Amino acid sequence: MDGPILEVAGLRVDIPVDGSTLRPVRRVDLTVGRGETVAIVGESGCGKSLTALSIMGLLPRSARPSSDHVRLKGEDISKASPRRWRKLRGDRIAMIFQDPMTALDPCYRIGDQMVEILRQHRSISRSDAQARAVELLGKVGVPTPEERLSQFPHQLSGGLRQRVMIAMALLCEPELVIADEPTTALDVTIQAQILRLLRDIQRETGIGLVLITHDLGVVAGVADRIVVMYGGEVVETGTCDEVLGAPLHPYTEGLLRSIPVPGETRQGERLGFIPGVVPRQSGEQTSCGFLKRCPYAMAECAGGPVAIRDIAHGRGVRCLLPPDPGARDPGLWTRFETEEVAS
Amino acid sequence: MTSDALIMRGVTRDYPVGTAFGRKQTLRALRGIDLTVGKGRTLGLVGESGCGKSTLAKILLGVEQASSGEVLVEGRPISGYGRLERAGLIQPVFQDPYSSLNPRMTVETLIAAPLAVRGIGDSALRRRRAREMAALVGLPDHLVSSYPSQLSGGQRQRVAIARALIGEPRILICDEPTSALDVSVQSQILNLLHRLKSELDLTMILISHNLAVVHHLADEVAVMYLGQIVESGPSAEVFARPRHPYTEALLKAVLPPRAGVRLPELGLEAEFPSPLRPPSGCAFHPRCRVADGLCAERAPERDGTNHSFRCHHPLGGGDQAAAMTTPETA
Ligand SMILES: Nc1ncnc2c1ncn2[C@@H]1O[C@H](COP(=O)(O)OP(=O)(O)O)[C@@H](O)[C@H]1O
Ligand SMILES: Nc1ncnc2c1ncn2[C@@H]1O[C@H](COP(=O)(O)OP(=O)(O)O)[C@@H](O)[C@H]1O
Ligand SMILES: [Mg+2]
Numbered sequence: 175m176d177g178p179i180l181e182v183a184g185l186r187v188d189i190p191v192d193g194s195t196l197r198p199v200r201r202v203d204l205t206v207g208r209g210e211t212v213a214i215v216g217e218s219g220c221g222k223s224l225t226a227l228s229i230m231g232l233l234p235r236s237a238r239p240s241s242d243h244v245r246l247k248g249e250d251i252s253k254a255s256p257r258r259w260r261k262l263r264g265d266r267i268a269m270i271f272q273d274p275m276t277a278l279d280p281c282y283r284i285g286d287q288m289v290e291i292l293r294q295h296r297s298i299s300r301s302d303a304q305a306r307a308v309e310l311l312g313k314v315g316v317p318t319p320e321e322r323l324s325q326f327p328h329q330l331s332g333g334l335r336q337r338v339m340i341a342m343a344l345l346c347e348p349e350l351v352i353a354d355e356p357t358t359a360l361d362v363t364i365q366a367q368i369l370r371l372l373r374d375i376q377r378e379t380g381i382g383l384v385l386i387t388h389d390l391g392v393v394a395g396v397a398d399r400i401v402v403m404y405g406g407e408v409v410e411t412g413t414c415d416e417v418l419g420a421p422l423h424p425y426t427e428g429l430l431r432s433i434p435v436p437g438e439t440r441q442g443e444r445l446g447f448i449p450g451v452v453p454r455q456s457g458e459q460t461s462c463g464f465l466k467r468c469p470y471a472m473a474e475c476a477g478g479p480v481a482i483r484d485i486a487h488g489r490g491v492r493c494l495l496p497p498d499p500g501a502r503d504p505g506l507w508t509r510f511e512t513e514e515v516a517s
Numbered sequence: 518m519t520s521d522a523l524i525m526r527g528v529t530r531d532y533p534v535g536t537a538f539g540r541k542q543t544l545r546a547l548r549g550i551d552l553t554v555g556k557g558r559t560l561g562l563v564g565e566s567g568c569g570k571s572t573l574a575k576i577l578l579g580v581e582q583a584s585s586g587e588v589l590v591e592g593r594p595i596s597g598y599g600r601l602e603r604a605g606l607i608q609p610v611f612q613d614p615y616s617s618l619n620p621r622m623t624v625e626t627l628i629a630a631p632l633a634v635r636g637i638g639d640s641a642l643r644r645r646r647a648r649e650m651a652a653l654v655g656l657p658d659h660l661v662s663s664y665p666s667q668l669s670g671g672q673r674q675r676v677a678i679a680r681a682l683i684g685e686p687r688i689l690i691c692d693e694p695t696s697a698l699d700v701s702v703q704s705q706i707l708n709l710l711h712r713l714k715s716e717l718d719l720t721m722i723l724i725s726h727n728l729a730v731v732h733h734l735a736d737e738v739a740v741m742y743l744g745q746i747v748e749s750g751p752s753a754e755v756f757a758r759p760r761h762p763y764t765e766a767l768l769k770a771v772l773p774p775r776a777g778v779r780l781p782e783l784g785l786e787a788e789f790p791s792p793l794r795p796p797s798g799c800a801f802h803p804r805c806r807v808a809d810g811l812c813a814e815r816a817p818e819r820d821g822t823n824h825s826f827r828c829h830h831p832l833g834g835g836d837q838a839a840a841m842t843t844p845e846t847a
């Protein structure tokens with residue numbers, strides 16, 4: 175059966191700090207199908223990494239997650255035991271981090287680390303495991319893979335380390351890979367290679383890929399579907415073409431108006447921006463989370479938290495405005511008189 | 518030639534480095550830089566990390582010295598300026614405003630610091646100037662008595678810019694000024710820099726790994742590769758018709774946030790080389806899609822005048838350069 179690989183509903187993460195409770199992830203729903211790339215996009219602090227970590231069962235100790243369900247191929251993994259997690263992680267679901275040293279142990283040779291992962295999940299001989307490691311290193315474009323097995327992570331360049339981590343994530347042929355800012359620390363030339371690599375592997379193996387990034391250009395290059403997050407909530411979903419071509423949520427629109435695009439924006443022309451800053455996410459919501467920064471805000475927006483409105487299958491927006499970007503004046507984003515908002 | 522704010526001629530910079538086996542080696546971070554920036558112009562400097570951009574900036578700021586070559590600031594050798602005199606003329610803005618701002622000083626004190634260091638005015642005058650600068654860079658008045666930790670990233674970068682500008686320098690060196698910021702804030706800082714450069718007639722060097730940022734602000738652009746400038750010229754010209762294959766690859770690597778954009782095939786398979794062991798001939802040849810035997814043998818001289826490049830097989834300047842003007846669509 176070709177049901178979704180990942181289904182997340184009503185995900186929420188609370189973190190108690192100094193007597194109050196942070197609510198960095200409030201309402202996240204997410205579905206990833208076989209062979210599909212879903213991008214989670216949003217600016218820093220909107221809860222992308224915590225969303226990823228809670229799906230992976232890797233949240234910091236202090237965090238308190240809750241959800242309606244988090245299903246991997248139908249199995250609810252949100253309440254999996256640590257023992258079950260040791261079987262799932264690395265085998266059926268794997269993660270790629272921005273900083274490869276999060277996943278690589280500096281004190282162990284690359285070969286040993288890869289063999290250990292395989293032997294943890296498969297009954298496979300050492301030499302077969304090594305052969306598999308070499309095969310995967312070759313596949314992700316690491317030159318002279320045999321020689322790398324005996325190297326330590328610090329002996330490799332940043333781009334190569336990233337490839338090694340990708341190879342490690344793919345060792346056991348997982349069904350789902352979550353990549354959190356996998357190319358953010360890399361040069362643009364290396365970024366393009368790594369993104370192509372992820373895309374090719376994904377097409378070949380049919381894995382579901384969740385790609386987390388703050389870079390809308392990266393999203394445009396690789397995503398099938400986009401989930402836009404703001405202040406711990408999903409504020410817009412749709413296909414890549416829908417969200418980038420006709421953004422419905424004012425936050426998405428504001429982001430797209432902020433980015434200079436050679437050949438489109440004129441040199442030195444005034445760029446759009448989003449006034450104000452992301453508010454601290456504590457307490458329950460009493461209005462639309464974007465209210466104070468939104469140039470289109472109406473009286474109703476202050477009435478209470480806003481529900482996701484389903485526009486079409488897979489297309490949703492958390493906004494009370496009519497879902498018609500053509501009826502708005504996007505020039506608005508460049509005409510704010512100040513970058514501050516009243517608090 | 519006093520119309521040029523900055524001139525570098527044949528500038529090199531060597532760093533002594535130890536190797537794993539304890540041998541001393543020399544890392545040549547800059548390998549002969551020729552550069553001219555006219556007064557009031559903005560030069561964008563691009564290239565992969567490790568190519569020498571920050572080293573070049575540090576030499577212009579006087580915090581590092583060139584190992585050889587000539588550096589002229591407003592027509593005079595940089596070594597001829599005293600520290601304070603130089604600081605009055607050239608100021609930096611760095612990527613991470615947090616680490617460059619003393620957390621125990623208020624915004625007002627931070628902005629006024631360059632005046633205090635140079636003993637300009639009394640404290641009342643310095644405070645007044647600091648408030649004027651805060652207003653100029655769009656910091657609201659109520660923030661001047663805050664501490665850096667109470668500010669957002671964008672506000673901290675405004676403080677850094679205000680502090681750089683308070684002594685009325687003529688040259689601003691911005692090293693990745695927006696790289697730590699979210700895009701909705703980056704655009705505010707780009708708007709600000711654009712306004713300031715014309716209002717104050719600043720000469721600016723803008724270092725960024727983001728070509729869209731450079732395209733947005735720079736009049737001229739210089740592309741660096743392994744310690745050399747491999748292509749330079751008027752920004753519009755270089756972006757529309759790159760002559761060096763490396764420039765072309767960098768331009769193609771820009772992913773505009775638009776529906777239907779495809780991942781580019783850059784054909785840059787090999788990795789950025791180590792400056793300790795620069796490749797023979799043209800340093801780019803191991804990664805170049807058009808390189809041949811000549812490229813491995815002989816380093817190309819600089820060619821062209823206004824729009825110049827170092828390449829044995831420059832691109833024709835025809836349609837292969839369309840990457841920046843018409844985003845590739847699927
Ligand atoms: N361990 C933690 N304790 C307290 N707050 C945290 C912790 N981890 C993350 N946060 C906060 O939660 C919010 C969301 O963080 P994160 O998911 O890392 O955002 P993103 O990945 O989108 O940048 C941020 O405001 C961050 O400061
Ligand atoms: N103080 C130093 N000692 C030794 N090597 C250095 C030093 N500063 C920079 N380098 C080397 O010089 C080269 C250029 O560095 P840098 O100018 O920082 O590049 P960029 O700013 O383009 O990333 C790099 O290989 C870097 O490792
Ligand atoms: Mg994150």
Ligand SMILES: [Mg+2]
Pocket residue numbers: 570571572
């Ligand atoms: Mg640098």
